[in-house]
Amino acid sequence: MSVPTEDGRILRMFTESTGAKHVVEIGTSIGYSGIWFCLALEKTGGRLTTFEIDEGRASKARENFKRAKVEKLVTMVMGDAHERVKELKEPIDILFLDADKEGYVDYLNTLLPLVRPGGLVIAHNMSASQADPRFVKAITTNPQLETLFLNVERSGIGVSMKKH
Numbered sequence: 001m002s003v004p005t006e007d008g009r010i011l012r013m014f015t016e017s018t019g020a021k022h023v024v025e026i027g028t029s030i031g032y033s034g035i036w037f038c039l040a041l042e043k044t045g046g047r048l049t050t051f052e053i054d055e056g057r058a059s060k061a062r063e064n065f066k067r068a069k070v071e072k073l074v075t076m077v078m079g080d081a082h083e084r085v086k087e088l089k090e091p092i093d094i095l096f097l098d099a100d101k102e103g104y105v106d107y108l109n110t111l112l113p114l115v116r117p118g119g120l121v122i123a124h125n126m127s128a129s130q131a132d133p134r135f136v137k138a139i140t141t142n143p144q145l146e147t148l149f150l151n152v153e154r155s156g157i158g159v160s161m162k163k164h
Contacts, residue, residue: 015040027099031061038070127156
C-alpha cells in the first residue's frame with residue numbers, strides 16, 4: 001500500500017524543487033508518501049492536505065506523522081475524496097493521486113482548475129498493468145498538460161505539468 005522508497009524520494013524532490021506550498025494527496029494510506037512530501041514541505045514552508053476514506057489506515061497515518069514529527073504540516077480529510085475534494089478552494093502546487101485508479105479521471109477533472117500553472121499532477125501506479133487507460137488518455141491529450149512517465153517497469157509514476 002505504501003510507495004516504494006525510490007518513489008518517495010521522487011515525490012520529495014519534485015516538492016522541494018518546485019517550492020511547493022500546498023500539496024494535495026488523494027489516498028493517505030498509512031502516511032508514508034505524506035511523510036516524504038512533508039520532508040520537502042518543512043523546507044518550502046508548505047503544507048499537505050491528504051484525503052483518506054479508511055479510518056484504520058488514517059489512524060496509522062496519524063501515528064506515523066506524529067513519529068516523524070510532521071503532524072503540524074498535515075491536514076487529514078476523512079471521507080469519500082470524490083465529494084470532499086470539492087471543498088478545496090486554494091491553489092494546488094502538487095496533486096498526488098494514489099487512491100482508486102478508476103477515479104483518477106474524476107479527481108483530475110475536479111482539481112486541475114486549482115493546480116497552478118507550472119504545478120504538477122503526479123499519479124502513482126501508472127505501470128501498464130495498473131493504469132486506467134482513460135486517465136492515460138486524459139493526461140496525454142490535454143493541451144494544458146505535458147506528461148512523462150517514470151519507473152514504468154516498476155510501480156509507474158505519471159508526472160504531468162500544467163502549462164497554463
